[in-house]
Amino acid sequence: MRLYPVAPLQLPHQSMEDCTVSGYHVRAGTQHFVNALKDIDLRGQNFELIPFGSGRRICPGISFAFQVMPLILASLLHGFDFATPLDEPVDMEEAKSLTINRATPLKALLTPRLSASLYD
Numbered sequence: 001m002r003l004y005p006v007a008p009l010q011l012p013h014q015s016m017e018d019c020t021v022s023g024y025h026v027r028a029g030t031q032h033f034v035n036a037l038k039d040i041d042l043r044g045q046n047f048e049l050i051p052f053g054s055g056r057r058i059c060p061g062i063s064f065a066f067q068v069m070p071l072i073l074a075s076l077l078h079g080f081d082f083a084t085p086l087d088e089p090v091d092m093e094e095a096k097s098l099t100i101n102r103a104t105p106l107k108a109l110l111t112p113r114l115s116a117s118l119y120d
C-alpha cells in the first residue's frame with residue numbers, strides 16, 4: 001500500500017445509532033474521519049490503518065486489489081529500470097496541505113528493459 005496516500009483522511013461516515021468501537025462509546029450522529037496513514041492491518045479490523053475503509057461499506061474490491069497490486073508492481077519492475085535524474089535519493093518530505101503532496105516534485109526516469117515489441 002502507498003506510504004503516502006493522496007489524502008490523509010477518508011470520506012466522513014456518520015454513526016446511525018449509539019455503539020462501542022474498540023472500547024470507545026460513539027453516540028448516534030457522530031461524524032467519523034478516519035486517518036488512512038498508519039499501521040499495517042489492511043483488512044479493516046484495525047482502525048489505525050484502513051486504506052480500503054472498514055465495516056459495512058468496506059471496499060468490495062479488496063481481494064481483487066490484493067491480487068492485482070503485486071502483479072502491477074512486478075510488471076513495472078520487470079519492464080523498466082527506475083532512477084532519479086542525478087541518482088540522488090528520492091526526497092520523501094511532505095508539503096503541508098489537506099491532501100498529501102510532495103515538498104519536492106518527483107522526477108523519475110523510467111528506462112525500458114525489454115525488447116521494444118513487448119511494450120505495444
Ligand code: HEM
Nearest residue numbers: 010011050051052053054056057058059060061062064065
Ligand atoms: C488499491 C486498490 C483500492 C483501494 C485502496 C480502495 C479503497 C477504497 C476505499 C477507501 C473505499 C471507501 C470505503 C468506505 O467508504 O469506507 C472504497 C470503496 C469502494 N471500492 Fe475500492 N479500493 C481499491 C480497489 C477497488 C477495486 C479493484 C474495486 C472494484 C473492482 C473497488 C470497488 C469499490 C467500490 C464499489 C466501493 C464502494 C463501496 C460502498 O460504498 O459500499 N475498489 N475503496
